[in-house]
Amino acid sequence: MAEPQMLQPSTVREAVRALAARGAVAMAGATDLIPAMRKGEIRPRILVNLKGIAGIRGVKRTRRGIWIGALTRVADLLDDPVIAQNLPLLAEVAAEFASPQIRNLATIGGNLCNAAPSADLALPLLVFDATAEVRGRSGKREIATSDFFRGVNRTALRRGEILTGLLVPRPRVRTGAAHLKLGVRKAMDLAFVGIAAAVQVSSDGKKCRRARVALGSVAPTPRRAAKAEAVLEGQVVTSQLIDEAAEAAVSAARPVSDLRASADYRREMTRVLTGRALREAFRRAPQERPR
Numbered sequence: 001m002a003e004p005q006m007l008q009p010s011t012v013r014e015a016v017r018a019l020a021a022r023g024a025v026a027m028a029g030a031t032d033l034i035p036a037m038r039k040g041e042i043r044p045r046i047l048v049n050l051k052g053i054a055g056i057r058g059v060k061r062t063r064r065g066i067w068i069g070a071l072t073r074v075a076d077l078l079d080d081p082v083i084a085q086n087l088p089l090l091a092e093v094a095a096e097f098a099s100p101q102i103r104n105l106a107t108i109g110g111n112l113c114n115a116a117p118s119a120d121l122a123l124p125l126l127v128f129d130a131t132a133e134v135r136g137r138s139g140k141r142e143i144a145t146s147d148f149f150r151g152v153n154r155t156a157l158r159r160g161e162i163l164t165g166l167l168v169p170r171p172r173v174r175t176g177a178a179h180l181k182l183g184v185r186k187a188m189d190l191a192f193v194g195i196a197a198a199v200q201v202s203s204d205g206k207k208c209r210r211a212r213v214a215l216g217s218v219a220p221t222p223r224r225a226a227k228a229e230a231v232l233e234g235q236v237v238t239s240q241l242i243d244e245a246a247e248a249a250v251s252a253a254r255p256v257s258d259l260r261a262s263a264d265y266r267r268e269m270t271r272v273l274t275g276r277a278l279r280e281a282f283r284r285a286p287q288e289r290p291r
């Protein structure tokens with residue numbers, strides 16, 4: 001098979017034009033792409049290398065929240081001051097992602113667009129209600145991350161569209177969040193269950209105002225567990241309520257058995273880890289001190 005032609009656009013407009021060609025595929029850090037090409041899973045005719053495009057990398061505060069460019073590397077999330085101050089959960093997830101070498105190449109956009117069931121960065125973005133910013137030949141559009149994933153390695157991107165950034169609303173006051181990832185080994189491993197939770201508590205810390213739970217590796221796509229969220233919202237937080245929410249999260253799981261774990265084990269770990277992640281998120285939710 002012939003080597004693919006490599007194009008190096010320097011603007012989003014050029015990239016979008018190049019991607020309209022038959023057999024053209026976008027490339028960022030190539031940590032998913034190269035292994036997939038080696039296995040023969042994809043055979044691009046043209047690789048459109050996005051890395052030379054200025055303006056879709058880095059993190060900044062905007063009026064609508066925190067903007068993270070699609071080409072931002074996982075390593076960049078570890079020590080970015082805006083992330084540390086506003087979205088520390090993203091830095092925590094990045095710290096457990098692959099190895100330093102992979103983190104130096106892998107991008108947040110590539111992680112989402114590859115759309116693996118185990119995409120780690122999808123989980124904090126789902127619990128913070130992030131929106132994907134997309135550009136194509138017909139212009140810009142936005143897609144809620146909860147609508148972005150359509151199946152294993154399938155996204156809502158149309159042909160020729162690229163992800164340019166993620167917009168994450170600044171978390172509300174009294175919000176706590178946590179992430180847990182279970183793999184065979186700690187480093188260099190894809191999760192066989194990943195859970196993220198974000199909760200907002202009332203000013204006295206007793207009630208759950210808002211809850212978000214996201215599951216990874218237990219369904220064809222990373223996804224929210226809406227029933228678990230509904231169990232919590234508006235209720236006084238008790239240990240029993242958290243157990244009920246953890247049980248409800250299992251109904252959103254559609255796990256498969258594979259070499260890494262059985263479906264039953266994944267279901268059970270979804271329950272256990274959701275309970276733990278929620279407890280940690282409530283523990284982290286800052287309370288207002290009584291005057």
Ligand SMILES: Cc1cc2nc3c(=O)[nH]c(=O)nc-3n(C[C@H](O)[C@H](O)[C@H](O)COP(=O)(O)OP(=O)(O)OC[C@H]3O[C@@H](n4cnc5c(N)ncnc54)[C@H](O)[C@@H]3O)c2cc1C
Pocket residue numbers: 025026027028029030031032033034035050070071096097098099102105106107108109110111112113114118119120121157161162163164188189190191
């Ligand atoms: C050893 C190893 C360990 C790993 N560990 C983890 C882990 O712990 N957690 C985890 O989640 N993943 C892990 N991965 C998977 C991978 O590193 C990530 O998914 C990574 O974030 C992909 O980003 P990338 O920039 O390398 O994407 P690429 O490989 O360049 O692209 C991936 C896909 O997304 C498309 N794409 C990329 N950017 C865009 C864009 N801006 N717009 C449109 N389409 C785009 C490409 O066309 C391709 O289909 C691991 C991979 C390896 C090889």
